[in-house]
Amino acid sequence: MMAIRDGGEPEGGGLTWATRLRDAALTGVIALLLFAPLTGVTLTGYALEGHWQRPLWLAAGVVVGRLLIGLFLEARRARPPVESAQASEKVGWIDRNRPFILGLALACALILPWFIGKYWLNVAILALIYVLLALGLNIVVGLAGLLDLGFVAFYAVGAYGYALGFKYLGLSFWLALPSAALLAGLCGILLGFPVLRMHGDYLAIVTLGFGEIVRLVLNNWMELTGGPNGVRAPFPSLFGLEFGRRAQPGHTTFHEFFQIPYSSETRDIFFYLLLLMVVAGMIFVVRRLRRMPLGRNWEALREDEIACRSLGIQPVTVKLSAFGLGAMTGGLGGVFFAASQGFVNPTSFTFMESAHILAMVILGGMGSTGGVIIAAVILTVLPEVLRDFAEYRGLAFGMAMVGMMIWRPRGLMGIRRARFHRSEVGR
Amino acid sequence: MRPPPLLRVRDLTMRFGGVVALNRVGFEVAPGSVTALIGPNGAGKTTVFNCLTGFYAPSAGEMRFHAPDGVEVALHDLLGGPWRGADFASPAAFGWRLYYKMFGGAALAARAGVVRTFQNIRLFREMTVMENLLVAQRAWVNNGILSGLLATPAYRRAEAEAIERAWHWLDFFRLADDGNRLAGSLPYGRQRRLEIARAMCVEPRLLCLDEPAAGLNPSETHELAEWILALRRGHGVTVCLIEHDMGLVMEISDHVVVLDHGQVLVAGRPEVVRDDPAVLEAYLGAPEEG
Numbered sequence: 001m002m003a004i005r006d007g008g009e010p011e012g013g014g015l016t017w018a019t020r021l022r023d024a025a026l027t028g029v030i031a032l033l034l035f036a037p038l039t040g041v042t043l044t045g046y047a048l049e050g051h052w053q054r055p056l057w058l059a060a061g062v063v064v065g066r067l068l069i070g071l072f073l074e075a076r077r078a079r080p081p082v083e084s085a086q087a088s089e090k091v092g093w094i095d096r097n098r099p100f101i102l103g104l105a106l107a108c109a110l111i112l113p114w115f116i117g118k119y120w121l122n123v124a125i126l127a128l129i130y131v132l133l134a135l136g137l138n139i140v141v142g143l144a145g146l147l148d149l150g151f152v153a154f155y156a157v158g159a160y161g162y163a164l165g166f167k168y169l170g171l172s173f174w175l176a177l178p179s180a181a182l183l184a185g186l187c188g189i190l191l192g193f194p195v196l197r198m199h200g201d202y203l204a205i206v207t208l209g210f211g212e213i214v215r216l217v218l219n220n221w222m223e224l225t226g227g228p229n230g231v232r233a234p235f236p237s238l239f240g241l242e243f244g245r246r247a248q249p250g251h252t253t254f255h256e257f258f259q260i261p262y263s264s265e266t267r268d269i270f271f272y273l274l275l276l277m278v279v280a281g282m283i284f285v286v287r288r289l290r291r292m293p294l295g296r297n298w299e300a301l302r303e304d305e306i307a308c309r310s311l312g313i314q315p316v317t318v319k320l321s322a323f324g325l326g327a328m329t330g331g332l333g334g335v336f337f338a339a340s341q342g343f344v345n346p347t348s349f350t351f352m353e354s355a356h357i358l359a360m361v362i363l364g365g366m367g368s369t370g371g372v373i374i375a376a377v378i379l380t381v382l383p384e385v386l387r388d389f390a391e392y393r394g395l396a397f398g399m400a401m402v403g404m405m406i407w408r409p410r411g412l413m414g415i416r417r418a419r420f421h422r423s424e425v426g427r
Numbered sequence: 428m429r430p431p432p433l434l435r436v437r438d439l440t441m442r443f444g445g446v447v448a449l450n451r452v453g454f455e456v457a458p459g460s461v462t463a464l465i466g467p468n469g470a471g472k473t474t475v476f477n478c479l480t481g482f483y484a485p486s487a488g489e490m491r492f493h494a495p496d497g498v499e500v501a502l503h504d505l506l507g508g509p510w511r512g513a514d515f516a517s518p519a520a521f522g523w524r525l526y527y528k529m530f531g532g533a534a535l536a537a538r539a540g541v542v543r544t545f546q547n548i549r550l551f552r553e554m555t556v557m558e559n560l561l562v563a564q565r566a567w568v569n570n571g572i573l574s575g576l577l578a579t580p581a582y583r584r585a586e587a588e589a590i591e592r593a594w595h596w597l598d599f600f601r602l603a604d605d606g607n608r609l610a611g612s613l614p615y616g617r618q619r620r621l622e623i624a625r626a627m628c629v630e631p632r633l634l635c636l637d638e639p640a641a642g643l644n645p646s647e648t649h650e651l652a653e654w655i656l657a658l659r660r661g662h663g664v665t666v667c668l669i670e671h672d673m674g675l676v677m678e679i680s681d682h683v684v685v686l687d688h689g690q691v692l693v694a695g696r697p698e699v700v701r702d703d704p705a706v707l708e709a710y711l712g713a714p715e716e717g
């Protein structure tokens with residue numbers, strides 16, 4: 001493997017002091033130019049006040065930072081990227097103990113709700129919903145390589161599918177779960193048709209537009225959707241047992257049936273466990289799909305569409321199945337979101353939401369199931385932890401992204417590929 | 428009596444705007460033969476392959492593929508031709524047109540048994556070597572999603588067979604040690620081999636190789652020649668070959684078609700073609716090893 005890049009000169013110390021200093025000086029000048037108008041002048045009443053020391057300090061900070069980056073980070077980055085070749089060879093500690101780790105994680109997730117209290121339980125529910133969404137988008141973007149910026153549309157279809165289904169058809173949560181998911185999947189396929197021949201940027205723009213169209217329709221079709229006022233979406237029941245304090249006429253509540261004292265937490269725990277089951281099921285499906293012909297075709301399509309065609313694979317069916325299955329997962333997430341909020345309105349389905357989910361997929365490493373799950377959890381829980389620093393959330397987010405691109409350009413986890421061993425049966 | 432040709436190309440014409448890339452090209456490929464397509468750069472060789480394998484819809488002409496088992500495919504029809512006004516009047520015509528636009532072309536050619544490799548290698552670089560070979564096996568791909576999710580016995584059997592076949596071709600091309608490496612990380616020569624192995628996993632009747640020896644060193648080229656002959660002998664594959672390496676062409680081909688400026692200059696047995704004055708002249712600007 002070392003032979004691949006042995007032509008290169010010894011790097012690492014390759015950057016000389018002169019280039020480093022020049023770089024730092026240049027960055028400093030740019031920083032000065034930028035910061036001077038931004039921070040150097042303030043408006044007090046009608047008078048301008050100069051604070052010339054401020055931009056100077058900031059620029060000095062930037063110069064030092066740039067020098068440090070030059071000294072440590074770039075020297076490291078300059079090493080040859082043998083990573084990709086090694087990625088498939090390395091069997092790490094995690095890989096060997098995978099079943100054990102998975103079991104432990106599931107067990108922890110199962111007992112979690114009894115320990116964290118109502119507030120964090122709701123955060124956990126939200127995190128699981130995002131895991132579902134990220135898994136769905138990961139199929140479209142990470143595996144099939146179709147950059148979809150309007151994923152939130154399918155989330156909205158799922159959520160509104162449940163809310164409106166309940167309002168007009170009296171659809172229960174349990175019926176809405178499959179039917180709204182199917183509806184979202186259908187929408188995914190419908191969107192897929194016109195964009196079959198598009199790639200990259202064009203596809204991104206069209207899907208972005210689609211997402212906005214769905215949101216605008218929901219916002220403006222007052223008669224059907226109630227517009228910005230939203231629609232109510234009831235909480236699920238368990239075999240007809242309700243989770244409210246008092247039952248609807250003709251129904252029984254959960255706590256009465258089991259004769260336990262009423263607590264609003266019971267219902268959240270139930271919801272969490274239900275959602276956890278669906279997420280676990282989805283993880284299983286995605287993990288299996290990746291080893292199945294369909295999942296391999298998605299990845300092959302991402303790698304080279306022309307080669308796919310030359311092997312007899314129809315890109316049309318492969319793309320539509322990715323869109324459809326991804327959208328279906330998004331729709332599932334939407335139903336859960338609607339039920340957990342008790343109410344949906346169009347403000348939950350803005351482009352920012354799509355970007356948020358996409359960030360999870362990218363941070364997790366496109367295509368890596370484990371990485372995407374971890375990224376989804378981190379990106380939901382961290383903002384809650386850092387609630388006191390809410391103003392800096394965007395900053396932290398951006399820095400995390402930049403950091404990722406520097407240290408782990410292939411995502412948090414890197415992608416684990418299936419390994420094949422020769423069976424003894426063969427001969 | 429000579430068997431009927433596996434492939435008959437007649438009056439194949441391909442225009443790109445004003446450029447006539449192919450002008451009434453005609454040739455035949457006998458079953459079980461190695462047919463070489465040679466000619467100077469820009470002669471139109473790759474364009475012939477693109478037409479044969481359903482990537483381009485030819486402007487005119489026909490390409491008929493007769494498999495020995497009776498399957499007959501009109502390769503020139505795979506892309507279904509451009510839309511016409513009449514299509515919008517008749518629903519049936521409209522439906523067929525739409526079907527060909529969506530599902531036609533290269534994938535149909537591959538399913539008929541015409542499989543190609545590319546001049547600039549096209550592997551699934553971020554997938555492992557084994558995965559590259561598994562993607563190519565459609566018999567397995569056709570299994571339903573549900574049977575795969577449930578891992579039914581039939582599915583498992585199909586999977587085991589596919590893996591077995593992939594190992595077979597890795598052994599054949601001496602790539603078995605690289606089975607779990609990423610395809611993009613292989614050295615160049617092995618990438619070429621892997622592309623041919625992947626094509627073989629589609630179970631082609633006619634294997635079209637576009638400059639398979641480009642960038643290989645002499646010993647690798649020699650190995651390649653042996654492999655191509657072995658494929659023909661042991662696996663009943665007919666080979667159509669574009670190649671600039673005249674040594675290789677002379678060594679393995681039964682029939683040589685020389686293209687120049689989109690037209691067939693000469694066609695015949697290799698030794699006849701080699702001594703033909705017209706061919707020498709066509710190559711004079713860029714003398715080859717031959």
Ligand SMILES: Nc1ncnc2c1ncn2[C@@H]1O[C@H](COP(=O)(O)OP(=O)(O)OP(=O)(O)O)[C@@H](O)[C@H]1O
Pocket residue numbers: 443446448466467468469470471472473474475546
């Ligand atoms: N898609 C296309 N659009 C326009 N012109 C094309 C296209 N494909 C091929 N051509 C033209 O057709 C001619 C033949 O090209 P082709 O690639 O078939 O040559 P070739 O014989 O394979 O050459 P080489 O030995 O360099 O691979 C060239 O003049 C090329 O510019």
Ligand SMILES: [Mg+2]
Pocket residue numbers: 472473474546
């Ligand atoms: Mg060519």
